[in-house]
Amino acid sequence: MKHLIRSALAASVLLASAMPAFADARTEAYVQKNASEVLKSLNNPELSAAQRTAAFSAYMDKFTNLDAVSNFVIGKYSRRFTEAELTRYRKAFRAYALAVYEYQLDAYRGETVVVKNSVDRSETDSIVNTVIKRQDGKDMDVRWRVQGKEGSYQVVDVALNLDGNLIWLAIEQRAQFIALLDNNNGSADKLIKKIDSMTADLKAKKRS
Structure with missing residues (x-):
């Protein structure tokens, strides 16, 4: 795990150093609106736990480009x-990714998302820096990598400050998944089995 964190941190440092320093109010507004709606979906007292998960997943499907x-x-x-393997893998990955996002963000359900600033990497690629405020003072820094043009924006990675380390989730997953595939002759079946197991573990830890 430590080497994965080091790899993710190194990649995030390189990513940050490559960014030109100018802001994009349009992507900031996009993240402000949609991130707030995502957190709000986790806090509806009229919904059961299963209904909240369904609402959260529906928002995240629109907000993020999970195929990418x-x-x-x-x-x-x-x-x-193969096409069949890719279809099965994407289905398993979607369930896992949504479980990761829900598990990590659930402690901030209903809280306020505040956009701090943003940096454009190109005309179609931006990093939006936010903080999720909590009444107990345990705020969390979250960075959203947004790609696309106005009207077709989607998030392609999220960085969370976990235990003092800023971890880009897709970068960390990439290190883990490619290592597993390299060690198992590229077996889609073994990767999918591992992903399904990780998803089940996250769901078992989820708040009611």
């Missing part, structure tokens, strides 16, 4: 899997 993320995290193997 799923391809990124397996790198070269996205071109080596």
Whole structure:
């Protein structure tokens, strides 16, 4: 795990150093609106736990480009899997990614998202820096990587400050998944089995 964190931190440092320093109010507004709605979906007292998860997943499906993320995290193997394997993998990955986001953000359900600033990497690629405020003072820094043009923005990675380390989730997953595939002759079945197990573990830890 430590080497994954080091890899993710190194990648995030390189990512940050490559960014030109100018802001994009449009992507900031996009993240402000949608991130707030995502957190609000976790806090509806009229919904059951299953209904909240369904609402959260529906928001995240619109807010994030999970197909792009799923391809990124397996790198070269996205071109080596058969169509059937890729379909099964994407289904498993979607369930896992949504479980990760829900588990990490659930402690901040209903809280306020405040946009601090943003930096454009290109005309279609921005990093929006936010903080999720909590009444107990345990705020969390969250960075959202947004790609696309106005009217078609989607998030392709999220960085959370976990235990003092800023971790880009897709970068960390990429290191883990590619290592597993490299060690198992590129077996889609073994990767999917591992992803399903990780998803089940996260769901078992989820708040009611």
